[in-house]
Amino acid sequence: xxxxxxxxxxxxxxxxxxxxxxxxxxxxxxxxxxxxxxxxxxxxxxxxxxxxxxxxxxxxxxxxxxxxxxxxxxxxxxxxxxxxxxxxxxxxxxxxxxxxxxxxxxxxxxxxxxxxxxxxxxxxxxxxxxxxxxxxxxxxxxxxxxxxxxxxxxxxxxxxxxxxxxxxxxxxxxxx
Numbered sequence: 001x002x003x004x005x006x007x008x009x010x011x012x013x014x015x016x017x018x019x020x021x022x023x024x025x026x027x028x029x030x031x032x033x034x035x036x037x038x039x040x041x042x043x044x045x046x047x048x049x050x051x052x053x054x055x056x057x058x059x060x061x062x063x064x065x066x067x068x069x070x071x072x073x074x075x076x077x078x079x080x081x082x083x084x085x086x087x088x089x090x091x092x093x094x095x096x097x098x099x100x101x102x103x104x105x106x107x108x109x110x111x112x113x114x115x116x117x118x119x120x121x122x123x124x125x126x127x128x129x130x131x132x133x134x135x136x137x138x139x140x141x142x143x144x145x146x147x148x149x150x151x152x153x154x155x156x157x158x159x160x161x162x163x164x165x166x167x168x169x170x171x172x173x174x175x176x
Contacts, residue, residue: 001030001031001039001040001041002039002040002041002044002045003037003038003039003040004018004019004029004037004038004040007040007044007045007048010045011048011049011052013052018038018048021048021051021061022038024061024065025065026051026061026064026065026068027040027044027047027048027051028044029044030043030044047068050064050068051064051068054067054078057079057082058082058085058086059078059079059082063078063082066078091155094155094156094158097158098158098160101158116156116157117157117158118157118158118159121157122135125138136170139167139168139170140170143168147168150168151164151168154167154168
């Protein structure tokens with residue numbers, strides 16, 4: 001059995017966090033001493049480990065309670081929902097990044113960005129021996145096999161929407 005202090009230290013949490021988890025019913029102690037001190041069992045510690053893992057994934061405490069207390073594939077659904085939220089957040093951040101780059105319009109600032117962009121991607125392809133024709137063929141196949149993923153990849157490279165439309169139309173064999 002663990003005391004509240006020992007369990008909190010074991011997981012790098014504050015005592016008040018465990019008190020809060022108890023108050024909302026997320027992590028109830030298995031027992032209490034005669035003095036009403038909380039005591040947590042090994043299974044309580046395992047539940048707290050899961051709670052910490054799901055918090056690290058960004059799930060809310062309400063979602064975590066639902067996952068832990070519901071049978072079935074609620075974890076998969078919760079994680080898929082969280083992944084969509086992260087994708088939306090990343091998309092908004094990339095839009096802000098493009099906007100700021102548009103304002104700055106200076107190459108030195110573009111080099112500071114630590115994400116893959118079109119310039120880096122093309123230089124990697126060229127270093128790998130790709131010619132312009134090879135790159136076009138690559139886009140044609142990507143567009144043919146997975147058009148939505150192709151569009152997402154081009155957005156990931158911070159390419160403006162009008163350029164994405166042009167690249168995709170070339171990938172479909174349409175004149176540019």
